[in-house]
Amino acid sequence: MLEIRGVNKHYGSRQVLKDVSFTVGDARMTGFVGGNGAGKTTTMRIILGVLSADSGTVLLDGQPLTAGDRRRFGYMPEERGLYPKMKVAEHLVYLARLHGLPTASAKANADALLERLGLGERAGDTVQSLSLGNQQRAQIAAALVHDPEFLVLDEPFSGLDPMAVEVVLNVLRDYAAGGAPVLFSSHQLDIVERLCDDLVIIADGEIRANGSREGLRDDFGAPRFEIGVPGDTDWVREVPGVAVVSSSAGSAVFEAETDAASQAVLQQALARGPVHSFGRQRPSLATIFKEIVT
Structure with a gap:
């Protein structure tokens, strides 16, 4: 070493x-x-x-x-x-x-x-x-x-x-x-x-x-997730502990303060109907670099 x-x-x-x-x-x-x-x-x-x-x-x-x-x-x-x-x-x-x-x-x-x-x-x-x-x-x-x-x-x-x-x-x-x-x-x-x-x-x-x-x-920043569902995603904004980064018909990207908050979004989505995709987004190195040095 x-x-x-x-x-x-x-x-x-x-x-x-x-x-x-x-x-x-x-x-x-x-x-x-x-x-x-x-x-x-x-x-x-x-x-x-x-x-x-x-x-x-x-x-x-x-x-x-x-x-x-x-x-x-x-x-x-x-x-x-x-x-x-x-x-x-x-x-x-x-x-x-x-x-x-x-x-x-x-x-x-x-x-x-x-x-x-x-x-x-x-x-x-x-x-x-x-x-x-x-x-x-x-x-x-x-x-x-x-x-x-x-x-x-x-x-x-x-x-x-x-x-x-x-x-x-x-x-x-x-x-x-x-x-x-x-x-x-x-x-x-x-x-x-x-x-x-x-x-x-x-x-x-x-x-x-x-x-x-x-x-x-x-470890960088708040954990960010993306969920894909049919129809409107405005309801994600109402989930406690969640901050929506972007949303459109069929998908939403959000930051979650805790694991429980991200799971709450998934549970509400499943209660509303099928979930096409759900997963964590990791920031790119360019994003991390810009945030750290500026």
């Missing part, structure tokens, strides 16, 4: 991280979301040792993270950092060798990743000759080529078309399924919602929410 505990960071008189604490568990995909300037990249750089914290610590299995531990990480910065005039496959082999892989293993890993990421035919091209989307794929390959045990990825889906997003999603899922903790940031909340097991929301340098994706969706 990777643990960020009580991390603070200032740039001059401006405090950019305020007692930041969260964990990234083994075989868990943790989405790290926040607006521009919220503190995501600074936090990631502190995890990687690129920046130092003013206070607080980063722990791996309960022990302070060392330089040796960080060699086991795969890191993808938001800014592309590959050498533009190097050939793609040559570049990946070079990076893998820097991490200590034998040449044969480095070449095998590079070839496999390029094929998986749809860059097999571009292996001999220079980085600068690739489209921006393909450069992003190459940058992802660079973070993975040395068989890292942990992944820290800053905006890995930026600039990718929908097909490329699906390819990268599958690659990252495989790494997590193999036991690797994966921390990734993204502004694309729909992708985060599909991919992450856990979610950390940061705003103004402070952690505003932290937990499992489904746990946050269950």
Whole structure:
């Protein structure tokens, strides 16, 4: 388990991280979301040792993270950092060798990743000759080529078309399924919602929410339900403990203060006739994010 505990960071008189604490568990995909300037990249750089914290610590299995531990990480910065005039496959082999892989293993890993990421035919091209989307794929390959045990990825889906997003999603899922903790940031909340097991929301340098994706969706706001019945649904407004969000002929969406209130709506509906549908609505990640950070 990777643990960020009580991390603070200032740039001059401006405090950019305020007692930041969260964990990234083994075989868990943790989405790290926040607006521009919220503190995501600074936090990631502190995890990687690129920046130092003013206070607080980063722990791996309960022990302070060392330089040796960080060699086991795969890191993808938001800014592309590959050498533009190097050939793609040559570049990946070079990076893998820097991490200590034998040449044969480095070449095998590079070839496999390029094929998986749809860059097999571009292996001999220079980085600068690739489209921006393909450069992003190459940058992802660079973070993975040395068989890292942990992944820290800053905006890995930026600039990718929908097909490329699906390819990268599958690659990252495989790494997590193999036991690797994966921390990734993204502004694309729909992708985060599909991919992450856990979610950390940061705003103004402070952690505003932290937990499992489904746990946050269950706990956020008043429970909301939708019921489908034939005919008018105005009667739902009269049920105690219920606030109707929207209603129309045949359906109503409502918030319930208690489980008993939601069941009262269902019981009254059954007394009136058939019920076509009844179930709880969970808020989207976008809804939760907007409510938390505004």
